[in-house]
Amino acid sequence: MVKILGIDGSPRPYGNTRKxxxxALEGAKREGADVEVLELYKLRVEPCLGCVSDDIKACRYPCPIDDDMxxxxxxxxxxxxxxxATPIYWYNVSGPVKNFIDRLTVFENMIFIDGRSWVEGKVAGFIAVxxxxxxxxxxxxxMSVFNSMGFAIPPWSLAYYTLQGDILEDEKAVLDSVNVGRAVALLAEVLKGCARPPKVWYRADKEYRSFSRLVARKIKEQVEKFLG
Amino acid sequence: MVKILGIDGSPRPYGNTRKxxxxALEGAKREGADVEVLELYKLRVEPCLGCVSDDIKACRYPCPIDDDMxxxxxxxxxxxxxxxATPIYWYNVSGPVKNFIDRLTVFENMIFIDGRSWVEGKVAGFIAVxxxxxxxxxxxxxMSVFNSMGFAIPPWSLAYYTLQGDILEDEKAVLDSVNVGRAVALLAEVLKGCARPPKVWYRADKEYRSFSRLVARKIKEQVEKFLG
Amino acid sequence: MVKILGIDGSPRPYGNTRKxxxxALEGAKREGADVEVLELYKLRVEPCLGCVSDDIKACRYPCPIDDDMxxxxxxxxxxxxxxxATPIYWYNVSGPVKNFIDRLTVFENMIFIDGRSWVEGKVAGFIAVxxxxxxxxxxxxxMSVFNSMGFAIPPWSLAYYTLQGDILEDEKAVLDSVNVGRAVALLAEVLKGCARPPKVWYRADKEYRSFSRLVARKIKEQVEKFLG
Amino acid sequence: MVKILGIDGSPRPYGNTRKxxxxALEGAKREGADVEVLELYKLRVEPCLGCVSDDIKACRYPCPIDDDMxxxxxxxxxxxxxxxATPIYWYNVSGPVKNFIDRLTVFENMIFIDGRSWVEGKVAGFIAVxxxxxxxxxxxxxMSVFNSMGFAIPPWSLAYYTLQGDILEDEKAVLDSVNVGRAVALLAEVLKGCARPPKVWYRADKEYRSFSRLVARKIKEQVEKFLG
Incomplete structure (x- = not known):
């Protein structure tokens, strides 16, 4: 079984980014993945201090900053x-996502300490709303950042929604999002050596569309319950 | 006289970004500008809460977040x-620069409150190191962010340095940086209606090269003094 | 009077890019500009040969390639x-726009021949559809390309439309486009020294909205006539 | 055995892009791949006509344009x-690379004809010089383009060189380039179901460094022979 971590970079637990x-995580679960969400806005993640600029070997895990990272x-x-998953703030990620990324440098920079990036071979997917x-x-x-840290990127590993409505009502965006989770989970399994590659990556067949609609409905109910 | 604000998005007050x-600010001063540096890493600037996603009119100056912004x-x-001026962290700005930008939304979003962006017509220049x-x-x-907020961008309004050495030793990068300040100050004067447009924007003539070298030396001394 | 050149990088003379x-050109005309459209798809513009890679001084105006450039x-x-104005092909400009840009290097590279970019101080605006x-x-x-060649960029110098309908029916996109022309024309006048800077750059007042609607209607009729 | 196609988007068959x-192709060969180079500047590849804008089903393989594509x-x-592999022209690909990409739309757009992108599940690597x-x-x-067409991207699937010298003399750039080929070949094998995933993706061990140096020397000789 593979573990897929969902990073929520939005301040709104009921918004389109979270949805x-x-x-995506439901798409991952359907392929057997274990999933978890991390809400960056609920954590204290300080900005990177760029130690690497002073000394290439100064940046290593564990990071000296003492916070929720x-x-x-x-x-x-x-x-x-x-x-x-990030909201789009000024054509870019949100500040907490930026801090999260910069702080991951300690894993990538282990190249200069013990010869390899500690995140090499993991798989990444991306959502922007x-x-x-x-x-x-x-x-x-x-994509360029996570690939430069050593992450692999499966086919169609991106989903986005940039309209004013509810993403859960947009069939294409829903299907894309679910497929991101599917693709990330499948490639993670393949790269772990515990599954053969799928014949089809992006699924848009009748059964999968029906699954996606079901999942969208379930999330809609969760969010409504959350909002009271 | 125009006022030019320098935003330092690096944690190192002695690093290439600051230099x-x-x-650039010396380039601006030479054209008669009044200059000031703000060190983002010394300020507490919380992430934007994206109020605008809930209600387009909820985002307005003053921002409800109570911090150094x-x-x-x-x-x-x-x-x-x-x-x-930002360090390049993962092909992007540093976290504090990102928060600074996102929090400026209150000015731009005044479009929906009183009909205009409060930063329209100001001038912007950019440095990445x-x-x-x-x-x-x-x-x-x-560029796309500040222009979308209403800032004007003068010719050659960018400078960068991505090598391992000291930017102050790199004649091209020094000249580019000084010219960013020059161009921003000149366009600010023109747009304020207190000067005519210059015949030449980017100066690389003998006199200006000599001025640039002088300025580089002065900054080198300042930094050395700072580092003790 | 200023001259504003419109570059159409789309193969469809009746499409949203052209519209x-x-x-934008109507917005420029309203400020007194003389305007003209160049249709790149009707011209033969060969790819840049990158002479500059062999010899920094080999790239200069006139370009040795003998074509419609x-x-x-x-x-x-x-x-x-x-x-x-470019159609968005794979998150990028169209091929002919790319060739057009690359071939402009002969002007910018005059820096190394006679000390200045031949396009320094001109003004640029951008439309993507x-x-x-x-x-x-x-x-x-x-933005980064034209600014690096020496072009100035006025406030709000961008417009885009990425939906399936007719841009002429989208009030926001129409207003943005007209304002790009306005801003480019106004800054060109200011930088030529033949006008004072405007108090307001982006106009969204009643009169201007009415002008924009009028212009949209006029273009709609032109395109319908063209399509027969 | 997997087939890896190298696309050379530079006009210089002796330049750093080609090198x-x-x-990269030597890195792929070492993992057992069959390799081939296509020189875009030697082919006639017309710009995409964007048929998809008129009718979503009009864009399909075979493309109606009759040329070397x-x-x-x-x-x-x-x-x-x-x-x-593309030269960097104005912070972007060369014109011929742009046309090549745009013309690949016929494969991706088969989604709307027979339900799937004809390039889904293939693997991509990227070099910019x-x-x-x-x-x-x-x-x-x-990355975003090829991933949106359905290509998978292995860890560290990027290499670049932006200095004035000979890339073959730069140990880091050489190692990065060879590893791009290695990673693309390995992931292609894995996704074809004919190999298990490697334990290490990016190799920088002594043996591999020595292999990389050898390959660099071989290419240097080839280019010198070519230049006569």
Whole structure:
């Protein structure tokens, strides 16, 4: 079984970013993954101090900053895949997502300490949600960053929604989001050596559309319950 | 006289980002500007709460978050131009720069309150410094963001340095940085109606090269004094 | 009087890209500009040969490639401002827009021949149109490119439309497009020294909205006539 | 055995872009791949006509444009992985690379014809080479594009070189390039079901460094022979 970690970079636990992330995680669960959500806005994650600029070997795990990244680090290490869901703030990730990314440098920079990035071979997926343009500007940054840390990226590992409505009502965005979770989970399994590659990555067949709609409805109810 | 605000988004007051910013501000001073540096890493600037997602009119100046942005807001409002200098962290700005940008939304979003962005017509310049690639990825994001808030961008309003050495030893990077300050100050004057447009924007003539070298030496001494 | 050149990078003379460009040019005309459209898909513009990689001084105006850029070069030189309108193809400009940009290197590279970019101080505006996301990814590339060649960028110098309908029916996109033309024309006048800076850049007042609607209707009729 | 197709988007068959691509292909060969280079500048590849804007089903394989893409299409279809090597022209790919990408839409758009992208599950790697900044701006665009077409991206699937010298003399850039080929070949094998995932993706051990140096020397000799 693979573990997929969902990173929620939005301040709204009832917003489209969270909904998209939950859709993806349901897609991952359907492939047998164990999933978990981390809400960055509920954690204290200080900005990176860029120690690496003074001394290439100064940046290493564990990071000297004493904050909630401690637990995040452990969860990232234990995960086989990670799905980053961010709101689009000024054609870019939110501040907490930026801090989260910068603080992951301690894993990547282990290259200079013990010869390998501690996140090499993990799998990544990306979700960007906003009210305006900017989705690809955000996602392309995330792709290049996580790939440069050593993450693999499965086919169609991106989903976005940039309209004003409820993402759960948008069939295409729902299907894309669920498929991100599916793809991340499947590639994580393949790279762990515990499954053969799928014949089809992106599923849009009748059965899967019906599953996606079901999942969207379930999340809608959860959010309504949450909002009281 | 125009006021140019320099935003330092690096944690190292003795690093290349700060040096590049100081170079730019010297370029601005030479054109008669009044300059000031704000060190984001010394301020408490919380992440944007994205109120605008719930209600387009909820995001307005003053921002409800009670932190050091209060003073930053005042300084931005009083400035005619702003130069953002950021270290390149994962092909992107640092976390504090991201928070600073997101929190500026209160000014831009005044469009929906009183019909205009409170930063419209101000001028912006951009500096990105790192040890690896990513300078243009950062700068192009900054350009599109500040232009979308209403800032004007003068010719050659960008400088970067992505090598391992001291930016002050790199003649091209020094000249580019000084010229960013020059261009921002000049356009700010023109747009305030207190000067005619210059015949030449980017100066690389003998006199200006000599001025740039002088300025680089001065900053080198300042930094050395700072480092003790 | 200033001359504003509109570059149409789309193969469809009746499509949203062209419509957006025409909107912008009407915005420019209203400020007294002389305007002209260049349709890249009707011209033969060969790819840049990258001579500069072999010898920094080998790239200079006139470009050795003998094709329709000859006329384009002359028009760019005579213009005071340029508005680039591109369809969004794979989160990027179209191929002909790419060739057009790369071939402009001969002007910028004159820095190494006679000390200055031949396009320094001209003004640029940007329009990106597609059926999906990617607008800002395209526009941010264009901004950083034209600014690096020496173009100035006025406030709000960008417009985009990424929905499936007719841009002329979208009030916000129409207003943004018209304002791009307005801003480019106004800054070109200011930088030529023949006008004072405007008090307001982006106009969304009643009179201007009414003008924008009028212009949209006029373009709609033109396109319908063209389509027969 | 897997087939890896190398796309050379540079006009210089002796330049750093080509050298980097050859390095990558040697890395792929070492893992048992069959490799081939396509030189875009030697082919006639017309710009995409954007048929999809008029009718979503109008864009399908075979593309109605009659040019050298015919052969390229066949080679892409037969390949298991593709490595795109582009010079950095204005923080972006070269014109021929842009046309190549846009013309691949016929494969991706088969989603709307027969339910799946014809390139889904293939693997992609990216190389960007220039004299200035812009590498990540280019690579992040390529990543998001190929991933959106259905390509998978292995860990560390990017290499770049943006200095003035010979890439073959730069140990880091050589190692990165060779590893791109290695990673693309390995993931292609895994996704084809004919190999288990490697324990290590990026190799920087002594044996591999020695292999990389050997390969660099071999390519140096080839290029010198070519240049006569």
């Amino acid at each position: 998209a992330l939950l859709l 401690k637990h995040v680090y452990e969860k990232v290490l234990k995960s086989d895949g990670i799905i980053v 906003g009210n305006d343009t900017g989705a690809i500007a955000v996602i392309q940054n995330l | 590049a910013l100081l170079l 209060k003073h930053v807001y005042e300084k931005v409002l009083k400035s005619d131009g702003i130069i953002v 790192g040890n690896d690639t990513g300078a243009i990825a950062v700068i192009q994001n900054l | 957006a460009l025409l909107l 000859k006329h384009v070069y002359e028009k760019v030189l005579k213009s005071d401002g340029i508005i680039v 597609g059926n999906d996301t990617g607008a800002i990814a395209v526009i941010q590339n264009l | 980097a691509l050859l390095l 015919k052969h390229v299409y066949e080679k892409v279809l037969k390949s298991d992985g593709i490595i795109v 220039g004299n200035d900044t812009g590498a990540i701006a280019v690579i992040q665009n390529l």
